[in-house]
Structures are given as C-alpha cells and as structure tokens.
Amino acid sequence: MDSSSRGQNGIQLLLAAEQEAQQIVNAARNAKLARLKQAKEEAEKEVAEFRAQMEADFQRKLTESSGDSGANVKRLEKETDAKIEHLKTEAERISSDVVEMLLKHVTSVRY
Helix, strand or coil, X not given: CCHHXXXXXXXXXXXXXXXXXXXXXXXXXXXXXXHHHHHHHHHHHXXXXXXXXXXXXXXXXXXXXXXXXXXXXXXXXXXXXXXXHHHHHHHHHHHHHHHHHHHHHHHCCCC
C-alpha cells in the first residue's frame, strides 16, 4: 500500500468515526429531549392532581362553612342580644349609684 492509499483510507476512517460520533450525539440529544418531555408531562400531571385536590378541599370547606353560616349568624345574634341586655341591666342597676357619686364630687368643695 502506498502512502496515498493509506491517506485515503485514514480519511475514510476519520469520516466514518465522525459520522458515528454524530449519530451517538444525536441519539443522546433525542433521548434527553424525550426524557425532558416525559418529565414535563409527569410534572403537569402531578400539578393537575394537586390542583384538583386543593379545589376539592376548598369546596368542601366552603360547603361546611356556608352550611353553618346561617346557624352561626343566629348564634352570634343571640349572644350579642344577650350581652346587650346584660349591659342594659347592669347600667340600670348602677346608674343611681353613679349619679349619686358624681353629684357628691361635683358639689363638694375642697380647699
């Protein structure tokens, strides 16, 4: 074999190795893209499931609280009315004492 044949043969080997390397790189790139796509789909599925769970929890709590809201409003109204009546009763009970105390302090003269 002469040097020109060996040179041709070496160039052919280099070209074949370059093509093989390019195929390996392309296969790796495609595998990476496929895995990224799969990971994205899995993440989107998990997010959708989480969102659905949170929405269901929210709706359940909303239903529970709105179902009780009428009862809570009535209970609060009764408690408020009871407190107002208690304050009125206490005010009536001590009003004469307060008036007497105020008159005593206003009319007493101190030097």
